[in-house]
Amino acid sequence: MNFSPLVQELIDALKCLPGVGAKSAQRMAFHLLERNRTGGSKLSNALKNAMENIGHCQQCRTFTELDVCEICRNPKREIIQQLCIVESPADVIAIEQTGEFKGKYFILMGHLSPIDGIGPEDLGLDILSQLLNADHFKEIILATNPTVEGEATAHFIAELASKHNVNVSRIAHGVPVGGELEYVDGNTLSHALSGRKSYS
Amino acid sequence: MEATEQEAFILHSKPFKDNQLIVDLLTEQSGKVSAVVYTGKTQKSNKKGLLQPFLPLQVVLKGKGQLKNLSRIETSQRSYPLSGNYVFCGFYLNELLIKLLGEHIECPELFYQYKMSLQSLAEQQPVEQNLRSFEMTLLDELGQSFDFSDVFESQENYFYYILEEGFVPVLSKLNIPKYSREHLLAIAEERLEDERVLRTFKLLMRQVINNLLGGKPLNSRKLFTR
Numbered sequence: 001m002n003f004s005p006l007v008q009e010l011i012d013a014l015k016c017l018p019g020v021g022a023k024s025a026q027r028m029a030f031h032l033l034e035r036n037r038t039g040g041s042k043l044s045n046a047l048k049n050a051m052e053n054i055g056h057c058q059q060c061r062t063f064t065e066l067d068v069c070e071i072c073r074n075p076k077r078e079i080i081q082q083l084c085i086v087e088s089p090a091d092v093i094a095i096e097q098t099g100e101f102k103g104k105y106f107i108l109m110g111h112l113s114p115i116d117g118i119g120p121e122d123l124g125l126d127i128l129s130q131l132l133n134a135d136h137f138k139e140i141i142l143a144t145n146p147t148v149e150g151e152a153t154a155h156f157i158a159e160l161a162s163k164h165n166v167n168v169s170r171i172a173h174g175v176p177v178g179g180e181l182e183y184v185d186g187n188t189l190s191h192a193l194s195g196r197k198s199y200s
Numbered sequence: 201m202e203a204t205e206q207e208a209f210i211l212h213s214k215p216f217k218d219n220q221l222i223v224d225l226l227t228e229q230s231g232k233v234s235a236v237v238y239t240g241k242t243q244k245s246n247k248k249g250l251l252q253p254f255l256p257l258q259v260v261l262k263g264k265g266q267l268k269n270l271s272r273i274e275t276s277q278r279s280y281p282l283s284g285n286y287v288f289c290g291f292y293l294n295e296l297l298i299k300l301l302g303e304h305i306e307c308p309e310l311f312y313q314y315k316m317s318l319q320s321l322a323e324q325q326p327v328e329q330n331l332r333s334f335e336m337t338l339l340d341e342l343g344q345s346f347d348f349s350d351v352f353e354s355q356e357n358y359f360y361y362i363l364e365e366g367f368v369p370v371l372s373k374l375n376i377p378k379y380s381r382e383h384l385l386a387i388a389e390e391r392l393e394d395e396r397v398l399r400t401f402k403l404l405m406r407q408v409i410n411n412l413l414g415g416k417p418l419n420s421r422k423l424f425t426r
Binding site for chain 1 (some may be wrong): 423
């Protein structure tokens with residue numbers, strides 16, 4: 001059976017969401033139409049606004065509707081002169097939640113991956129280079145993911161930063177809190193051992 | 201048929217649905233293979249730590265189609281610890297394999313050479329010779345090995361390399377690199393100590409690989425250009 005064109009259009013549009021196939025899209029569409037028309041209108045407005053207005057922060061490249069995002073505009077963040085480099089905006093949220101870091105961020109929106117065709121220019125490293133020229137940072141913290149690609153990205157940025165005479169550090173990797181050594185893979189364990197700290 | 205355990209390396213992985221990955225593997229017995237692998241939701245079942253490039257794995261592949269299922273993965277030994285620019289070399293090897301090698305063609309020599317190359321990258325030995333011998337093995341596998349016999353027989357000093365024709369003496373001027381006889385003979389006899397020979401070898405390989413890629417760019421090269 002074919003749905004009327006508008007219904008079909010809605011279902012097809014919903015399928016663009018990750019993890020949503022034909023069946024889920026149909027269920028979502030019917031739910032919105034039957035039970036939650038206000039929610040549906042709100043969603044459509046929010047989507048429209050977001051898609052039209054949200055761009056990238058000129059300094060850190062996170063998603064924002066402003067030219068420069070809240071974190072980059074906060075003068076308190078300047079004081080500590082630290083820059084944390086992460087792969088995605090979700091990583092910023094994760095680090096913000098720890099409350100440990102009070103500096104600024106730079107978001108790469110991915111990692112170096114030659115096979116996927118993602119090179120240095122796709123990660124905004126030219127913007128990063130400008131940022132390092134303009135602002136004076138005491139330390140750059142490389143918080144890319146502990147994957148081979150993440151490590152390669154970290155190395156590439158470290159080389160870039162060495163031209164600007166900035167201290168570069170890499171986040172530690174090891175055993176997760178509440179984890180069990182028995183189930184931790186060998187690579188992580190060997191990192192944990194080689195990066196051990198003296199007990200004081 | 202392919203339910204035996206064999207050694208393999210991950211070349212590349214990309215996300216597929218929720219909790220699944222499609223990985224490209226270089227295996228000892230089945231050549232290059234694509235496979236689906238379930239990565240699991242919980243910390244304990246998460247295999248992503250295992251699904252990293254340059255880590256020697258023991259895998260079992262199942263399924264009849266082109267796309268296999270990766271039903272068992274275990275590490276056999278420690279990862280080859282590549283650091284700094286050596287990782288970029290590793291990416292280069294992987295990109296060559298992804299872009300040039302056909303699937304499901306058994307290539308034990310290439311697999312062995314890949315392991316040797318990773319080993320030598322991990323030990324931070326000079327990369328040029330290492331990369332060249334890997335490229336030579338890859339060309340052998342692709343049926344594109346060099347035939348130096350014309351160079352040996354000819355008395356000309358300079359040669360062009362033309363795909364499907366091999367080395368031809370420089371008689372008229374073409375807009376492609378030319379190679380000196382002396383250097384080509386050194387390459388044929390694997391005397392690679394001289395810097396200039398290595399440079400010629402690199403140029404030659406670059407020309408051949410670019411031809412084979414048919415104009416597609418090799419992205420890992422960009423990582424070195426600084």
